[in-house]
Amino acid sequence: MGRHFDVELADLKNALLKMGTLTEEAIANSIEALKNRDASLARVIIEGDAAIDALELAIDDTCVDLIALYQPVARDLRLIMTGMKINAELERIADLAVDIAERTIELVDKPHLKPLVDIPKLAALAQSMVRMALDSFVKGDPELAKKVLLSDPEANALRDAVQSELIDDYMVKDGSTAPRAVQLLLIARFLERVCDHATNIAENVIYLARAEVVRHRPIDPE
Amino acid sequence: MGRHFDVELADLKNALLKMGTLTEEAIANSIEALKNRDASLARVIIEGDAAIDALELAIDDTCVDLIALYQPVARDLRLIMTGMKINAELERIADLAVDIAERTIELVDKPHLKPLVDIPKLAALAQSMVRMALDSFVKGDPELAKKVLLSDPEANALRDAVQSELIDDYMVKDGSTAPRAVQLLLIARFLERVCDHATNIAENVIYLARAEVVRHRPIDPE
Numbered sequence: 001m002g003r004h005f006d007v008e009l010a011d012l013k014n015a016l017l018k019m020g021t022l023t024e025e026a027i028a029n030s031i032e033a034l035k036n037r038d039a040s041l042a043r044v045i046i047e048g049d050a051a052i053d054a055l056e057l058a059i060d061d062t063c064v065d066l067i068a069l070y071q072p073v074a075r076d077l078r079l080i081m082t083g084m085k086i087n088a089e090l091e092r093i094a095d096l097a098v099d100i101a102e103r104t105i106e107l108v109d110k111p112h113l114k115p116l117v118d119i120p121k122l123a124a125l126a127q128s129m130v131r132m133a134l135d136s137f138v139k140g141d142p143e144l145a146k147k148v149l150l151s152d153p154e155a156n157a158l159r160d161a162v163q164s165e166l167i168d169d170y171m172v173k174d175g176s177t178a179p180r181a182v183q184l185l186l187i188a189r190f191l192e193r194v195c196d197h198a199t200n201i202a203e204n205v206i207y208l209a210r211a212e213v214v215r216h217r218p219i220d221p222e
Numbered sequence: 223m224g225r226h227f228d229v230e231l232a233d234l235k236n237a238l239l240k241m242g243t244l245t246e247e248a249i250a251n252s253i254e255a256l257k258n259r260d261a262s263l264a265r266v267i268i269e270g271d272a273a274i275d276a277l278e279l280a281i282d283d284t285c286v287d288l289i290a291l292y293q294p295v296a297r298d299l300r301l302i303m304t305g306m307k308i309n310a311e312l313e314r315i316a317d318l319a320v321d322i323a324e325r326t327i328e329l330v331d332k333p334h335l336k337p338l339v340d341i342p343k344l345a346a347l348a349q350s351m352v353r354m355a356l357d358s359f360v361k362g363d364p365e366l367a368k369k370v371l372l373s374d375p376e377a378n379a380l381r382d383a384v385q386s387e388l389i390d391d392y393m394v395k396d397g398s399t400a401p402r403a404v405q406l407l408l409i410a411r412f413l414e415r416v417c418d419h420a421t422n423i424a425e426n427v428i429y430l431a432r433a434e435v436v437r438h439r440p441i442d443p444e
Contacts, residue, residue, distance in 0.1 A: 175397035
């Protein structure tokens, strides 16, 4: 592969970084909108998703064009394939920011339920996992990617705790809280799915670095 | 591309069909388990998911190997790329069957809530959309794929109707139903996501057939 291919590969990485930045912003804003009951910020996220979708398609096309034009093999081919997968994961994270924004708009009309139980904690975890996953990709650092994988059980536990609290302490005790509690429950689930996508990105980084499949296998914490 | 490439491409298509069959079975079984409150069938689905994950990885590797070995361009390259994407969508559908099975196991211990509101209707729609999406891929039939896209609003409407009914007619009126009603609400959401993945498969079929991007764009029903 000549120098031109390397330049195009660097461009691809930059485009993915831009995708990552936009996605991180969308998630951060969706959490801000929820905390501050800010429907207009929620609407900004929903409207901004079209640009992220367009960037995803452009990156996808670039990857296919790079393969067709340069016919890379071995590590270069794997790198482009991994880029395509990470691109798709990022687009799904941005979609979840839209889902959170939509639930937030539903909530804003209704009286406050309570300090959002452990949702802010789960949100902070989700944001840190996305950031670590992206960093691990940029730096090609499988050790950092492993840390993302190790955080996933905590995300599941937090989601389950939020869910139990909303059901047992709110809905069961006072059925009239259900319309609001269900929205919060869904938001907790969306945030946990953000963590899942961060985990998928990290698995791809590890796979690329080691040419060893960690997807769908229990992770050894050592 | 010589005859050998064509043979390998046919093998890839067959592997994807097998993946499709296993996925359809998982979804069908998850709905049966729910309807019949059959925890042991639910466990079969959960245990069977490892085989589907393994097949997904094998197909993914085959796709990368085909590209590295034959360096296809234009339509052949797009076909393999589309195969990889459909493979990933199918794996996610199978994961949703596991999610439904897990919720079903939670429900089986508890008294029946009621005839599952419109969940069987949504389940039937999800199954038919997955089947149509797979058929459209196998036949390379973008018109059939378009029908899948046209069913997606109905899936959303059914999910919203189930959700409203569970909140307003159950949880709000009698908070003690919440632990069961939330499980059903989640199952309705999982089924709607199955429809979303069927839609993604259909979009890829249309994209491949027309080299025209329909992803992320509103669909013209004409």
